[in-house]
Amino acid sequence: MAKIKPGKNTSKKEVIIKSASVLFRTRGFSAATMRELAEAVGVEAPSLYNHIGSKSEILQAICFKVANAFNDQLAAIETQQVNTISKLEHIIRFHIQMMMNYYDEVFVANHDWKHLEEPYLSNFLMQRRNYEKRLVAIMEEGIRKKECKNLNPFVVVLTMLSAVRGLEFWQRHKKNISVKVLEDDMVNQLLKGITAK
Amino acid sequence: MAKIKPGKNTSKKEVIIKSASVLFRTRGFSAATMRELAEAVGVEAPSLYNHIGSKSEILQAICFKVANAFNDQLAAIETQQVNTISKLEHIIRFHIQMMMNYYDEVFVANHDWKHLEEPYLSNFLMQRRNYEKRLVAIMEEGIRKKECKNLNPFVVVLTMLSAVRGLEFWQRHKKNISVKVLEDDMVNQLLKGITAK
DNA sequence: AAAAAAAACTAATAAGCGTTAGTTTTGTAA
DNA sequence: TTACAAAACTAACGCTTATTAGTTTTTTTT
Numbered sequence: 451m452a453k454i455k456p457g458k459n460t461s462k463k464e465v466i467i468k469s470a471s472v473l474f475r476t477r478g479f480s481a482a483t484m485r486e487l488a489e490a491v492g493v494e495a496p497s498l499y500n501h502i503g504s505k506s507e508i509l510q511a512i513c514f515k516v517a518n519a520f521n522d523q524l525a526a527i528e529t530q531q532v533n534t535i536s537k538l539e540h541i542i543r544f545h546i547q548m549m550m551n552y553y554d555e556v557f558v559a560n561h562d563w564k565h566l567e568e569p570y571l572s573n574f575l576m577q578r579r580n581y582e583k584r585l586v587a588i589m590e591e592g593i594r595k596k597e598c599k600n601l602n603p604f605v606v607v608l609t610m611l612s613a614v615r616g617l618e619f620w621q622r623h624k625k626n627i628s629v630k631v632l633e634d635d636m637v638n639q640l641l642k643g644i645t646a647k
Numbered sequence: 648m649a650k651i652k653p654g655k656n657t658s659k660k661e662v663i664i665k666s667a668s669v670l671f672r673t674r675g676f677s678a679a680t681m682r683e684l685a686e687a688v689g690v691e692a693p694s695l696y697n698h699i700g701s702k703s704e705i706l707q708a709i710c711f712k713v714a715n716a717f718n719d720q721l722a723a724i725e726t727q728q729v730n731t732i733s734k735l736e737h738i739i740r741f742h743i744q745m746m747m748n749y750y751d752e753v754f755v756a757n758h759d760w761k762h763l764e765e766p767y768l769s770n771f772l773m774q775r776r777n778y779e780k781r782l783v784a785i786m787e788e789g790i791r792k793k794e795c796k797n798l799n800p801f802v803v804v805l806t807m808l809s810a811v812r813g814l815e816f817w818q819r820h821k822k823n824i825s826v827k828v829l830e831d832d833m834v835n836q837l838l839k840g841i842t843a844k
Numbered sequence: 845a846a847a848a849a850a851a852a853c854t855a856a857t858a859a860g861c862g863t864t865a866g867t868t869t870t871g872t873a874a
Numbered sequence: 875t876t877a878c879a880a881a882a883c884t885a886a887c888g889c890t891t892a893t894t895a896g897t898t899t900t901t902t903t904t
Contacts, residue, residue, distance in 0.1 A: 462851090480677035481762065484892060493852075496893075500851050505892065561758070565678065602824060605832040612813020613806045620805065627799060635802040640836070659881090681862060690882075693863075697881050702862065 463501045466491055470508045471554035479509055479562035509562060510570050516559035517577050519548060524584055534592030538610070539637050541585065545614035546633050557618055582607060610640055660698045663688055667705045668751035676706055676759035706759060707767050713756035714774050716745060721781055731789030735807070736834050738782065742811035743830050754815055779804060807837055 460468075469490045473482045484505055488495040502508055523544050527537055548556055563574050585607040592598035598606075613636065620632070657665075666687045670679045681702055685692040699705055720741050724734055745753055760771050782804040789795035795803075810833065817829070 478675065478677055478759075478761065480675055483890080485890095494854080496854085496895095497852050499893070562675075564673075564675065599835070601832045601836060602828055604820060604824060605829055606836055608813055608816055609810045609833055609836050612816070613810045615813065616805055616809020619809070623801060627801060631799055632802055635798045636806055638796070639798060639803055639806055680860080682860090691884080693865095693884085694882050696863070 461501075466498060466501055467508055467511050468554075471512055471558055474509070474512070474562060475554045475557045479558070479565045506565075506567050509558070509566060512555050513559045513563050513566060513570070513574055516548075516552065516555050517574060519552070520544075520581060521577065524581065528584065528588075534588060534595065534597045537588050538592070541588075542610060542614060542637050542640060543633055545611070546617060546629075546636065549614065549617040549620075550629060553618075553621060560615060560618070582611070585611070613640055658698075663695060663698055664705055664708050665751075668709055668755055671706070671709070671759060672751045672754045676755070676762045703762075703764050706755070706763060709752050710756045710760050710763060710767070710771055713745075713749065713752050714771060716749070717741075717778060718774065721778065725781065725785075731785060731792065731794045734785050735789070738785075739807060739811060739834050739837060740830055742808070743814060743826075743833065746811065746814040746817075747826060750815075750818060757812060757815070779808070782808070810837055 466487070470482075470487055473487050473490055477486070484498060485495045487508075488498055491498065524541070527540050527544075530537065530540070563571070566574055582604075586603045589598060589603035589606050593600055593603065617632075620627075663684070667679075667684055670684055670687055674683070681695060682692045685695055688695065721738065724737050724741075727734065727737070760768070763771055779801075783800045786795060786800035786803050790797055790800065814829075817824075
């Protein structure tokens with residue numbers, strides 16, 4: 451019978467969480483069962499509880515891992531001494547890369563955060579709101595310095611965030627379009643539009 | 648005891664489906680229970696089955712109502728004798744309006760279609776793919792006629808679709824930003840970009 | 845090799861699920 | 875007012891859920 455095989459630096463808990471990310475993405479958190487997760491890991495369901503506390507705890511681990519990654523990267527970009535358009539470009543590219551490299555985790559964080567329990571739910575939502583506000587602040591600076599059009603900064607930021615989030619639908623076109631074309635064309639469209647001059 | 652109160656032209660089945668749209672949006676299809684739905688409608692759970700066949704049937708009704716609305720509108724736009732940018736603008740504005748007027752239904756169709764049962768699942772996905780292809784065809788024509796930049800049409804279309812889909816997050820900012828500003832700024836950004844000339 | 849710790853197993857629990865059966869109430873038409 | 879149909883009710887079924895208890899196997903440490 452198959453055992454949990456942790457790699458060099460991955461604990462069994464991390465293996466379970468990675469499997470759960472894939473399972474939760476495909477089935478959704480509520481529809482996914484611990485028995486399904488156990489089968490994916492290669493173990494009986496009760497054995498999972500030697501490594502994790504509960505189903506909900508797994509969701510917490512996934513959501514906050516993603517949230518932390520985005521927060522850390524934004525903090526780094528905020529301190530950069532470059533113009534606003536460059537900052538926005540960096541952010542867009544980072545979102546795209548997160549989507550490519552941590553597809554399952556980002557998807558789950560985007561879709562199933564509502565199933566977090568308190569106080570994790572409130573904490574997560576607070577972090578999201580804060581993230582949006584920091585992006586809006588960047589955009590507002592760009593407008594002030596006349597680098598950006600005078601559009602509603604909230605609209606711009608959420609349009610950008612939504613657009614990159616839409617990369618969820620891209621996994622199935624992954625083979626047809628290179629990541630470079632994807633990144634460049636998306637940055638181009640969001641920052642400069644699609645209308646020919 | 649409260650009864651199901653159908654309006655002039657709304658059957659009790661429609662009342663149930665509308666309540667289910669709100670419930671499924673807030674709780675997610677899998678997490679939502681028939682007992683919760685019954686309470687929202689003001690009835691005991693088994694009474695629902697005098698009007699609907701199953702929980703799954705409700706999801707089907709929601710998803711295909713939304714799919715039909717988008718398909719019909721796109722068909723109308725396709726026959727219009729206007730330039731490509733105008734067509735894309737119409738499509739974006741229609742998506743925004745659908746999001747504003749049928750928020751719950753569109754949200755559920757976007758999030759919970761994966762819980763449709765066969766053959767409805769395959770049918771729904773086929774319609775989605777077809778919809779995307781028709782949008783790509785419009786964008787390709789725009790590139791051919793030099794109305795649009797030579798960007799990857801798939802990237803452009805899915806960026807647009809994703810951006811308008813992101814209006815899901817907008818309900819909470821509804822009071823701060825008028826629909827007109829929202830529509831105009833979003834169209835402006837997606838078609839002409841945010842960078843100042 | 846023996847002892848201790850970690851992690852697997854089987855069995856079972858209480859709770860909640862969608863749904864059905866059977867009955868009673870309500871609304872409508874003759 | 876009586877007859878009929880629609881739609882509500884209560885009770886319950888069979889199934890699945892996450893999780894716990896108790897035991898055995900495997901791995902690690904001494």
